[in-house]
Amino acid sequence: MLKFKLTILLVLLSENFVSYAQPVPGVDENIPHLVTFGSKGETGWGDDNFCQIIFFAVPTDYSKPIYLRVHDPDTGGTMDEEKGDWDTNMMYSIFGGKGACSNKDAQQVNIEGNYDSGTLLTTKTFGEDDELDGKWYAFGPINPSEGEFLPDYGGYIFKFMAEGISGDDGNLYHLYLSSEADKNINVEGAFAFYFKYKFRMHDNQKEVSHIYPFIDDRVVSIKQTNFDWDNDGIIRIISIAKNGELMSVSGDDDWAQSTHKITKEEKNTSLDIQMIKNRVTHVKNNNVVIYLENQYGELLPFYSVPIGGIPKYKYSIGLKPQKRNN
Numbered sequence: 394m395l396k397f398k399l400t401i402l403l404v405l406l407s408e409n410f411v412s413y414a415q416p417v418p419g420v421d422e423n424i425p426h427l428v429t430f431g432s433k434g435e436t437g438w439g440d441d442n443f444c445q446i447i448f449f450a451v452p453t454d455y456s457k458p459i460y461l462r463v464h465d466p467d468t469g470g471t472m473d474e475e476k477g478d479w480d481t482n483m484m485y486s487i488f489g490g491k492g493a494c495s496n497k498d499a500q501q502v503n504i505e506g507n508y509d510s511g512t513l514l515t516t517k518t519f520g521e522d523d524e525l526d527g528k529w530y531a532f533g534p535i536n537p538s539e540g541e542f543l544p545d546y547g548g549y550i551f552k553f554m555a556e557g558i559s560g561d562d563g564n565l566y567h568l569y570l571s572s573e574a575d576k577n578i579n580v581e582g583a584f585a586f587y588f589k590y591k592f593r594m595h596d597n598q599k600e601v602s603h604i605y606p607f608i609d610d611r612v613v614s615i616k617q618t619n620f621d622w623d624n625d626g627i628i629r630i631i632s633i634a635k636n637g638e639l640m641s642v643s644g645d646d647d648w649a650q651s652t653h654k655i656t657k658e659e660k661n662t663s664l665d666i667q668m669i670k671n672r673v674t675h676v677k678n679n680n681v682v683i684y685l686e687n688q689y690g691e692l693l694p695f696y697s698v699p700i701g702g703i704p705k706y707k708y709s710i711g712l713k714p715q716k717r718n719n
């Protein structure tokens with residue numbers, strides 16, 4: 394599905410490509426934390442199926458060992474979201490080898506079939522752990538060539554999975570692909586992508602978060618779906634041809650969908666999907682889920698750095714100037 398071409402990779406590696414691709418959430422996304430709940434969690438707390446999948450691409454010419462570092466891997470302490478007692482176990486796994494990413498079940502909304510495809514390289518389960526609270530844990534060293542070799546996706550691909558296997562609490566965490574075990578050092582040219590994203594919104598009403606899906610030349614329309622947004626403000630599209638087109642926003646424990654046409658100028662560019670918090674009602678601790686599909690029902694990838702840079706609206710391309718909505 395993700396047939397992104399050599400030209401796009403070249404764009405990625407051009408001056409637009411800054412070395413901010415290694416943390417997830419990405420620097421340009423301005424998202425505070427990833428979220429995964431325990432398997433007995435209530436969906437109304439903001440996670441529909443208690444599993445998160447993030448892919449990492451390592452360039453084929455990179456040969457040194459890599460480490461996948463997880464910040465605050467435990468579920469307990471100050472960062473996480475407690476329900477009753479802390480009783481959540483979170484299993485982290487990293488897959489490489491054939492099928493890790495290319496298996497269609499790994500690129501679906503639902504955790505069904507062979508979503509855990511590929512070769513399991515390493516796994517570890519954490520509960521409440523004072524020693525790791527607020528600290529980094531490094532998976533690795535991993536040899537880059539252990540990833541699935543998919544040059545169209547950016548090189549050797551690894552699948553990181555966080556799965557809540559017990560309990561009902563919310564695990565907040567973030568990730569960094571590093572060339573060293575004990576600190577965050579960029580793996581040059583590497584980046585992350587994901588097809589469904591579950592995260593915590595900022596509490597500060599002035600913050601704006603972003604995701605950057607890439608629109609390949611097959612896409613004529615996108616359908617966005619979000620879950621448990623708690624009516625927390627607006628979601629809008631900024632692109633070369635859209636100046637704040639609004640997307641539907643869901644309520645509590647609820648889904649919303651909207652469909653948006655893609656113009657020819659938007660092909661082979663990124664969209665800047667902006668998530669602007671509710672400035673009237675103060676929504677706190679808001680965990681949300683979002684994904685996009687093309688007209689064939691295939692999920693579209695979001696990238697930790699916007700491919701081709703952050704898009705800017707061009708008045709000469711938009712059909713007619715629209716007022717921004719903030």
Ligand SMILES: [Ca+2]
Pocket residue numbers: 475476477478479480481560561562
């Ligand atoms: Ca609990």
Ligand SMILES: [Ca+2]
Pocket residue numbers: 464465466467468469472473564565566
């Ligand atoms: Ca945590």
Ligand SMILES: [Ca+2]
Pocket residue numbers: 437438439620621622623678679680681
């Ligand atoms: Ca929510």
